[in-house]
Amino acid sequence: MNTAKQYRSGLVENFDLYAPKLVDKEEYFAAGHRACQGCGEALAIRLMCKALGKDTVIVNATGCMEVIATMYPTTAWKLPWMHVAFPNAAAVAAGVESGLKILRRKGKISDRYVKTVAIGGDGGTVDIGLQALSGAMERGHDMLFVCFDNEAYMNTGIQRSGSTPFGASTTTAPPGEVSSGNPTWKKNTPEIMVAHNIPYVATACHSYPIDFMNKVKKARSIKGPSYIQCLSVCPTGWRCASGDCIKMGRLAVETGAFPLYEVENGKYRLSADMPETLRPLEDYTKLQGRFRHLTPDEIAYFQERVKLEYKKLTTKVKYSR
Numbered sequence: 001m002n003t004a005k006q007y008r009s010g011l012v013e014n015f016d017l018y019a020p021k022l023v024d025k026e027e028y029f030a031a032g033h034r035a036c037q038g039c040g041e042a043l044a045i046r047l048m049c050k051a052l053g054k055d056t057v058i059v060n061a062t063g064c065m066e067v068i069a070t071m072y073p074t075t076a077w078k079l080p081w082m083h084v085a086f087p088n089a090a091a092v093a094a095g096v097e098s099g100l101k102i103l104r105r106k107g108k109i110s111d112r113y114v115k116t117v118a119i120g121g122d123g124g125t126v127d128i129g130l131q132a133l134s135g136a137m138e139r140g141h142d143m144l145f146v147c148f149d150n151e152a153y154m155n156t157g158i159q160r161s162g163s164t165p166f167g168a169s170t171t172t173a174p175p176g177e178v179s180s181g182n183p184t185w186k187k188n189t190p191e192i193m194v195a196h197n198i199p200y201v202a203t204a205c206h207s208y209p210i211d212f213m214n215k216v217k218k219a220r221s222i223k224g225p226s227y228i229q230c231l232s233v234c235p236t237g238w239r240c241a242s243g244d245c246i247k248m249g250r251l252a253v254e255t256g257a258f259p260l261y262e263v264e265n266g267k268y269r270l271s272a273d274m275p276e277t278l279r280p281l282e283d284y285t286k287l288q289g290r291f292r293h294l295t296p297d298e299i300a301y302f303q304e305r306v307k308l309e310y311k312k313l314t315t316k317v318k319y320s321r
Contacts, residue, residue, distance in 0.1 A: 008052045009088045027049075027078070028056075029049045029069070029077065031076075035068045035069075036065070036234075036242070038233075039245070040148055040206050040231075040233035040234065040245045040248075041064055041065060041148045041232035043206045044212065045148070048146060048213075048216050048230075049066075051212075051213035051214075051220070052115060053220075055101075055114045055222075057114060057118060058077065058079050058082070058118075059081075059084060059116070060084070060089065061086055061119065061120030061129055063086075063121040064125050067155055069285075070083065075095040080095075088129070088132050088134040089132065090129060090135070091136065093116050093117070093118035093143050096116045097141045097143045100116065103204075114144075115142075115220050116142070116143040117143065118145045119148065120145075121153075122149045122150065122151060122152070122163035122164075123152075123161045125147035125229075126149075126163045126189045128149065130189075133193075135144055136225065137198050140198075144219045144225075146227075146228045146230060147230065148232040149229050149230060150231075150232045150233070150237060151163050151186070152234070159171055162189075164182045164184075165182065165186045165321065166181075166305065167181045167182060167294050167298055168297075169239075180295075180298055188309075190202075198224065198226060198227065199226060199290075200218065200219050200226035201262065202228045203258065203260050203261055204216075204230045204231070205249045205258065206245075206246075207234075208246075208260065208271070211273055218262075218264075231258045233245045233246075233248045233252075237290070238289070240289065241287075245314075248287065252276050252284060253273065255278055255280065255283060256306045257306055260273055261274070261313060267321075268316040268320045270313075270314070278306075285302070
């Protein structure tokens with residue numbers, strides 16, 4: 001018997017707990033853009049816009065989403081949107097937020113709440129845009145910054161970024177006789193944002209759409225700065241099948257390579273989609289061409305580091321209850 005029939009027959013007392021979670025049917029990021037087949041970032045943008053709704057201003061750093069969605073004279077955006085340079089999306093968004101606040105105070109615009117949202121890839125967030133992002137968060141602007149993390153500079157040729165994981169092959173960190181791909185560990189930008197003592201920080205992935213949209217809605221409701229880092233699978237740069245986009249995102253979470261959690265006013269909480277036991281990291285790496293050169297010893301090192309970082313996270317969760 002399905003849930004609706006159980007409710008009608010009196011077997012379920014509170015149907016609200018079982019009803020499907022409804023989302024806005026309006027598409028604020030239109031189809032027909034030029035994203036690669038299986039692009040996780042385009043899907044994540046669509047989900048984010050549905051969660052934000054129409055009273056939103058988007059400030060977009062240079063990157064994949066700017067290129068694929070705004071080829072003149074067309075645009076996929078149905079929200080107020082502006083393109084800015086790689087380094088200053090957070091600074092421009094801070095200016096937009098301040099301008100809206102002043103216009104509202106002077107009675108020049110209506111009192112309805114309009115959220116300012118800055119977006120960028122990992123290059124435009126954790127590297128080139130980090131200074132502006134840090135300043136905006138430190139000043140306490142009422143804005144949300146969403147990093148769509150595809151773990152390299154995918155728009156300009158798959159160069160390594162500060163968010164590229166250990167061992168991944170990129171055009172600027174290729175494997176060879178003296179190198180095993182990217183030699184450094186992925187920069188923990190969410191923790192950098194937590195260190196700014198802002199009200200809300202979260203990680204998300206398009207493969208868990210309800211979790212992602214709920215986090216965006218929560219961030220939208222917060223009067224102050226907030227930050228979300230969304231893992232966005234890039235089949236082109238990851239060298240995986242385009243049809244595996246959702247699968248790869250889930251494996252990243254299930255193996256602990258990209259855990260889902262949120263930090264609300266300093267309190268850590270794992271997302272409900274996190275498994276009780278992590279899967280072996282090799283389940284994730286073996287499906288991606290960017291890791292195919294790694295030796296068993298290198299994969300073992302990668303695995304141990306993932307376990308260590310996950311233990312740090314769960315310890316923070318435990319002691320912030």
